[in-house]
Amino acid sequence: MKKTLVLVTLFILPIVIYLFFASGITNFGRLATLTENVSEIDFATNDVSLEGKITVLGFLGKDVDNKKGNAFNLNQKIYKRFNEFNDFQFVMVMPKGTEQDVEELKKELEQLADIGKWNFVYGDEDDINRIFRSLKTNLSLDGNLSTPYVFIVDKNRVLRGRDDDEDEGVKYGFDTSSVADLNNKMEDDIKIILAEYRMALKKNNADRPK
Template sequence: MKKFFVLGFLFILPLVAYMFFAAADHNFSMLPTLGEPVSELPEGTKSLRGDSIVFDSNITIMGFLGKDAKSRYGHVFNLAHKIYTPYSEFYDLQFVWLIPEGAEGTIPDLEEKLSKIKETEKWQFVVLSDQQIRKLKAELGSPHKLDDDLGSDYVYILDKDKRLRGRDDDEDVGTLYGYNASNVAELDDKMDDDIQVILAEYRRALKKNDKYKRKQL
């Protein structure tokens, strides 16, 4: 009897484990898509540090710094502590702040302050025309308005296909298009969780693709 029990246990355990992981794979949560892809940045767009910047094939944390950038330093510092510091090492994750033409003079001061929190290599400050900024904001479909200086308290997550990601069942607002960078609790409780979900989603897709390639070989 003991032998049959052990053999039965050894047979059943892998089956149960397989069913558990299969169910987990099937029910894997994804961060909801909230609209159509936004336009790519104009061809040849570079950040103030000279890096070529595109949305395609990158997970982008995007914000609108506005002409009065100093008034949003606190927002940037909140994002630096809560999101940039723990996640900036992910190679396909980029942090892009959009700046209207003529407002770039405040950025060196901001970068110097940010460097005291963590290296600023993944912070990308991109200068666009007023019209380009308004067009991109409109394409997001977010109800949050830009301020008169073309800045915003909110930051957004774009996936590798340039689509806005967020929540469609948020307990507070229903559809969560963006994250209020002036609210540390929202960054800590909601945005942090959602960044983990989308990063896990792409890691999972990468592993599945790698397994498929190996099978083909």
């Protein structure tokens, strides 16, 4: 009897615990679907697209200098940790006329990281408002067509986030002026969505006929 108990403790119990936590990750480790059919960036002149990419979508607005701190926070806390993943990108939707200011920002960001997956697209006010409204959030753009919040859009142009956030209830975006929000919430949510796609890829590969 004692030998049986020892064997159960040493071998079977760890397996049961593993299966419990693995099941929990599979069932609950997913980001909520908040808004489907986010508008595609069809006005981009540099072939940037939301379709088929995991995108961090942002709106820096007309006053680029005023949003440099937000961009640096995002670059250091999120971009540098995840930019090596395939199909991952940043897209900043900018007002036309900010091209020169953006070039200056890119030069400063380049001193901190390879910015190959930072994409800037330029549209008029109607374009920018259309993209932002399609997110259907409880947030808004200011008079400069900017917001400190960025958004996670998946490969199917679906806004992903939290529907049970302890602070906000439904959490549509992440405040780039708050290092705590980036560190404590956005980093975790990026990890989750990347894990979702990795698991889906493994499943698809396993399901293919040999």
